Amino acid sequence: MSWLDDDGDDELDDFDESQIRMRPNPKANRPRTKRRPAHSDAEIGRVLGVDRGRYTVLLGEGGDADDERTITAARARELRRTPIVTGDAARVVGDVSGEDGTLGRIVGILERSSLLRRSADDTDQVERVIVANADQMLIVVAAADPEPRERLVDRYLVAALDAGIRPLLVVTKTDLADPSEFLKHFEGLDLQVFTSAQGEMPVDEIGRALIGHSTVFVGHSGVGKSTLVNALVPGAGRATGHVNEVTGRGRHTSSSTVSLRYVAPAPTPGSGWVIDTPGVRSFGLGHVDPQNILAAFTELAAIAENCPRGCTHRADAEDCALNEAAADGALGDAGLARLESLQRLLATFADKL
Ligand SMILES: Nc1nc2c(ncn2[C@@H]2O[C@H](COP(=O)(O)OP(=O)(O)OP(=O)(O)O)[C@@H](O)[C@H]2O)c(=O)[nH]1
Ligand SMILES: [Mg+2]
Numbered sequence: 001m002s003w004l005d006d007d008g009d010d011e012l013d014d015f016d017e018s019q020i021r022m023r024p025n026p027k028a029n030r031p032r033t034k035r036r037p038a039h040s041d042a043e044i045g046r047v048l049g050v051d052r053g054r055y056t057v058l059l060g061e062g063g064d065a066d067d068e069r070t071i072t073a074a075r076a077r078e079l080r081r082t083p084i085v086t087g088d089a090a091r092v093v094g095d096v097s098g099e100d101g102t103l104g105r106i107v108g109i110l111e112r113s114s115l116l117r118r119s120a121d122d123t124d125q126v127e128r129v130i131v132a133n134a135d136q137m138l139i140v141v142a143a144a145d146p147e148p149r150e151r152l153v154d155r156y157l158v159a160a161l162d163a164g165i166r167p168l169l170v171v172t173k174t175d176l177a178d179p180s181e182f183l184k185h186f187e188g189l190d191l192q193v194f195t196s197a198q199g200e201m202p203v204d205e206i207g208r209a210l211i212g213h214s215t216v217f218v219g220h221s222g223v224g225k226s227t228l229v230n231a232l233v234p235g236a237g238r239a240t241g242h243v244n245e246v247t248g249r250g251r252h253t254s255s256s257t258v259s260l261r262y263v264a265p266a267p268t269p270g271s272g273w274v275i276d277t278p279g280v281r282s283f284g285l286g287h288v289d290p291q292n293i294l295a296a297f298t299e300l301a302a303i304a305e306n307c308p309r310g311c312t313h314r315a316d317a318e319d320c321a322l323n324e325a326a327a328d329g330a331l332g333d334a335g336l337a338r339l340e341s342l343q344r345l346l347a348t349f350a351d352k353l
Contacts, residue, residue, distance in 0.1 A: 039107045042091035045071070047132075049086055049258040055106060057090055059098070069098035076107045084109055086257045086275055087132040087214060114163050116216060119286035122349065127287045131216045131257060131275050136209070138168045140219035140228065143195075144177035146248045149220075150185045154348050155283045156218055157189070161296035161345075162288040165216075168209060170194040170202075172224040185344075188337030196224070201231045210262045211270035221279025222250020229276045233260045238276055254278045290346055297342050299335070315343050 045057040054074060060067030073092050075084060084090060089110040095102040114134055117127040137160040141148045153169065160167040169186065171179040175197040183193060192209065194202045209215070210232070217225045226238035241253030257277045264270040294301050294313065304313060306321035313322050325331050326339055 039091060039093050042093050042107060043096050044110065045090055045092050047084060047086055047088040047090050049256060050084070051256055055084060055090065057092055057104065059092065059096055071096055071098040071102065071104050073104035073106050076105050079106065079108070082109065083129040085129045085132050086259050087134055088112065089133065114165050116159060116163050116165060117287055118159060119284035121282065121284040122286050130277060134165055134214045134216040134275060136168060136213045136215040137165045138170055138215050138217045140170050140172060140217055140223045140225045142173040142223040143171050143179040143182065144173055145243050146220055146222050146250065148182045150182065151348070152220065152283065154345055155285060158285055158288055158293055158345050158348055159283065162292040168192045170196055170206065170228070172196045172228070188334070188341040196228065201228060203231050207232060207262065207264055210272035210274060211264055212272055214273040214275065216275040216277060218277055219279060220250060221252045223279070226254050226276055229260065229274055232262055232274060236260050250279050252279055285349060290349060293345050294342065297338060300339060300342055313343065313346055
């Protein structure tokens with residue numbers, strides 16, 4: 001293993017001299033080369049969380065219980081511009097023992113199967129990466145306190161469909177208000193819906209949906225994401241906050257994104273990953289490709305093949321094959337409801353929250 005850094009020069013930005021002496025390198029006297037070390041000895045680990053430039057990485061996952069360990073790692077300089085986020089599969093070198101006071105080094109990340117992103121607003125192309133490799137998104141919305149807003153749910157749906165992530169919906173705090181009116185907005189969608197109340201959280205139902213998946217929990221501050229995570233993952237110890245009675249806003253209790261292992265209670269075998277995220281005020285969609293939204297509505301996408309080039313598929317779009325099919329009664333009630341949902345999601349690009 002090389003203690004040259006990743007630029008191939010001998011600036012030892014991550015190591016101090018005491019470590020060098022402890023780890024003599026037989027190649028140290030060879031001529032310098034600009035070739036990067038191959039890091040063929042890197043271990044692959046799961047990034048569980050990021051805090052002030054330090055990554056918590058799980059190594060040895062899936063092996064013997066003894067092999068599994070959580071380490072702290074810094075990123076190699078060559079990765080400066082690559083965002084590394086919770087859920088990434090990272091290649092780690094250096095001290096990977098996980099012992100107190102040790103620091104590994106992330107030298108690369110594996111190709112991601114999905115990437116959930118948002119932008120500050122809809123015109124902003126600069127994206128913030130939230131989580132990598134999630135295959136489900138649990139959209140958490142409260143029946144009240146804070147008031148549910150279907151537009152924000154639409155935005156999450158759009159972000160999920162764009163990223164190829166399956167959305168699920170949970171309405172919390174149904175002890176405070178009846179969510180049925182709110183839920184009507186989502187009837188046309190292929191969306192599993194849970195409801196949750198104080199003292200009556202659907203832990204088993206949600207748990208079943210988590211097995212074998214990596215599920216990111218998203219939603220406004222104060223809707224109860226961390227409360228759910230704590231109920232699902234005993235010992236998670238996520239802090240939960242109060243909702244301000246005057247503004248109806250949450251207090252942004254969770255400040256970082258953290259991945260936790262869900263283990264189904266006996267006798268059901270199975271596990272999955274839940275990712276608790278901080279509540280956000282807005283969820284910009286500047287980076288989203290509307291074609292990805294349409295593609296998620298498979299049967300409607302097939303009809304839309306007959307649309308003129310550049311068709312927006314909005315309700316007011318002329319010669320739109322979808323609008324024509326709707327007018328001809330070719331879609332049926334369920335199809336009409338889905339078209340309405342699709343058109344509302346497409347319209348989120350024009351609306352601001
Ligand atoms: N009445 C009622 N209160 C709930 C329910 N679920 C959560 N709460 C309360 O809502 C408040 C906010 O919950 P959190 O879990 O901190 O919310 P969060 O979504 O994690 O918020 P951020 O971390 O700020 O994004 C806490 O006081 C919870 O006790 C529920 O089903 N019913
Ligand atoms: Mg929280």
